Amino acid sequence: MSDIIIVNGDQLQFDPMFGNRQVTVTGPAIISGSGQASINQQKMCILGDEKKVQVFAQYQIPGYSPGMGLLTIAALGRDQQARRCASGAxxxxxxxQFIARFTPTQLAVSTNQGPDVPAPSMGKGRFIPKQSFATAG
Structure with missing residues (x-):
């Protein structure tokens, strides 16, 4: 079954909960395409472009001051890459949905318990394409 192709500048939407952390995006949540072909003058996104995504975010844990961190794409869903492609990539x-990772860069701090743990936490996200006519599968 075919699905909509992701292109340069398409938005990303992240679920707010990453374990016990509530994450709010503070920077642009977009993906950059590096494919050779384009749709509407926007390069198509190819496998590997998801690894370059870094989105700034703030996070909160009840009882802690806010912290900051980065959202990245940890792994694509099985249905998020074309199985056959003539161009090679x-x-x-x-x-x-894809699996997303939140990595704290500035830890949230509790007056009672000290700083949050620096370990990443996992969540989910999805692509929000701006075009809907070009598909692949």
């Missing part, structure tokens, strides 16, 4: 597709 698989195209990224809208699919359902």
């Amino acid at each position: 698989a195209l990224l597709l809208k699919g359902q």
Whole structure:
């Protein structure tokens, strides 16, 4: 089954909960495409472009001061890459959800318990494509 192709500048939406951390995006949540082909003058996103995504975010834990960190794409869903591609690199597709990682860069602090743990936490996200006519599968 085919799905919408992701292109340069498409938005990303992250679920707010990453374990016990409530994450709020504070920077642009977009993906940059590096494929050779384009749709509407925007390069298509190919496998590997998801690894370059870094989105700034603030996080909160009840009882802690706010902290800061980075959201990244840890792994694509099985339905988020084209199975066959003539150009050699698989195209990224809208699919359902990808696995996202939140890594604190400035830890939230509690007056009672001290700073949050620096370990990353996992969550989910999805692509929000701006075009809907070009598909692949």
